[in-house]
Amino acid sequence: MRPSEFLRSLAHEDWQAATTHAFCKELAAGTLPLEKMRYYLVQDYKFVDGFVRLLASMIAHAPSLADSVPAAQFLAVITGPENTYFLRSFEALNISTNDQNASASEVTQAFQDVMKKAANSGSYLQMLAVLNVAEWSYLTWATPFNPPKSDLPFWFSEWITLHAGEGFEGVVAYLRDQLDKAWEAASIDEQEAAKVLFIEAMSLERQFFDLAYKNG
Numbered sequence: 001m002r003p004s005e006f007l008r009s010l011a012h013e014d015w016q017a018a019t020t021h022a023f024c025k026e027l028a029a030g031t032l033p034l035e036k037m038r039y040y041l042v043q044d045y046k047f048v049d050g051f052v053r054l055l056a057s058m059i060a061h062a063p064s065l066a067d068s069v070p071a072a073q074f075l076a077v078i079t080g081p082e083n084t085y086f087l088r089s090f091e092a093l094n095i096s097t098n099d100q101n102a103s104a105s106e107v108t109q110a111f112q113d114v115m116k117k118a119a120n121s122g123s124y125l126q127m128l129a130v131l132n133v134a135e136w137s138y139l140t141w142a143t144p145f146n147p148p149k150s151d152l153p154f155w156f157s158e159w160i161t162l163h164a165g166e167g168f169e170g171v172v173a174y175l176r177d178q179l180d181k182a183w184e185a186a187s188i189d190e191q192e193a194a195k196v197l198f199i200e201a202m203s204l205e206r207q208f209f210d211l212a213y214k215n216g
């Protein structure tokens, strides 16, 4: 079994819950109440802040230039089209600056802490463990809904297209590949630390959807 698949199997229950979440199903159907989407977007933009730092740290620790290039290109997508998606959604959904400045929920804060821990660990494997959770789980929930229903507003449809399709599949294939290679080269202690982070991050993915679905 590939190491990435092994890690996923350890977090099976949270993986299943997050990747088939009612939040995602209703988003794809266009029936998700806008207050839930507003809450999610505000919290997720805070998540993106920590994510960009983690991805930048992973790039800095890549074993070679060739190993870093796909991640650097992905970083440009996050800070380009994904960033403007958030800004356009805030405007279209009338999310005021005040609302955008709401404090981070406990779950968002816990995610920030996990990403910071991975970014500062100096361990390429730990960084990849958290990055894989975030991107692979999103590819998994979004893929069955791609292409999105044609009548969806952009704040729903683009959240699907940003996380599905050939380009994004390539990002996840690359992240899994990097993780698999780093795992094989790691000590038992490093593998253990990566396991803990993978499981914790996957639990937070589930809680992140649970909380957004409960709010609004």
Ligand SMILES: Cc1ncc(CN)c(N)n1
Pocket: 044, 047, 134, 135, 138, 205, 208
């Ligand atoms: C909480 C969370 N996890 C993952 C992703 C996918 N980039 C995200 N936007 N937000």
